[in-house]
Amino acid sequence: MRNLYLILLMLSGAILTQAQTTEVSNKRHILPKGAWGVEVGLNATSALLLAVKKDPDSSNLNPYLLQLRLSKGRWGVHAGGGGKHNHSFNAVEGFADSQTKNTDELQFRVGPDYRADLGKRFMAHVGLDYVLHYFKNKTITDSGYDVIEAIDQQSLHGVGCTAGVSYQITPRLALMTEANFQWLTGYRDSARKFKNFPELNDNLNNEKISTVRKSVLGGVFLMWRF
Numbered sequence: 664m665r666n667l668y669l670i671l672l673m674l675s676g677a678i679l680t681q682a683q684t685t686e687v688s689n690k691r692h693i694l695p696k697g698a699w700g701v702e703v704g705l706n707a708t709s710a711l712l713l714a715v716k717k718d719p720d721s722s723n724l725n726p727y728l729l730q731l732r733l734s735k736g737r738w739g740v741h742a743g744g745g746g747k748h749n750h751s752f753n754a755v756e757g758f759a760d761s762q763t764k765n766t767d768e769l770q771f772r773v774g775p776d777y778r779a780d781l782g783k784r785f786m787a788h789v790g791l792d793y794v795l796h797y798f799k800n801k802t803i804t805d806s807g808y809d810v811i812e813a814i815d816q817q818s819l820h821g822v823g824c825t826a827g828v829s830y831q832i833t834p835r836l837a838l839m840t841e842a843n844f845q846w847l848t849g850y851r852d853s854a855r856k857f858k859n860f861p862e863l864n865d866n867l868n869n870e871k872i873s874t875v876r877k878s879v880l881g882g883v884f885l886m887w888r889f
Contacts, residue, residue: 700739702889709725732776743771810859813854825844836885854866
């Protein structure tokens, strides 16, 4: 993980060096008063991890791979989305035992935000979010005598807040990082199915759950303004 952030730092330094010739006026050039703007963003940290096929500790990683923002002046509406799919297969050598795991996760948010200048190149933003989160883990265990399928899935929604800072490299390109705090509630479903002994099947376990999720500076975004 440290190496990936070092790569990001080196990339940012190269871009900043190239951008030294770009003039930045004393007045805001990022959000002209009364003008409509469109920005798209890519979570460069997540993109690098995907490129090297490394599954990071997601406890503090910003879960949104892509961002979209529509703005007029200082106010705007943002949306973000992300997801992942993990597949693994393990077999015991010399035995029929094996285990297959498939994990799917989808994340989405949308909400208003407000931006303020912090000098010529820096900007701060705060916003509110409506959040959707879906998670499913499916494990198939083949013991040689039976095949057991275990399913655990969650469907959550909730609200959150976000705050961050961005550095304008050029009038169109910026680096952005942010912190998120979210409160989610919903349902968790789990069950087990036995292929050869269906009488052992578990009844679907449905429970209501609530959770708090946060990430603090959990990624660097490349933001492009049209």
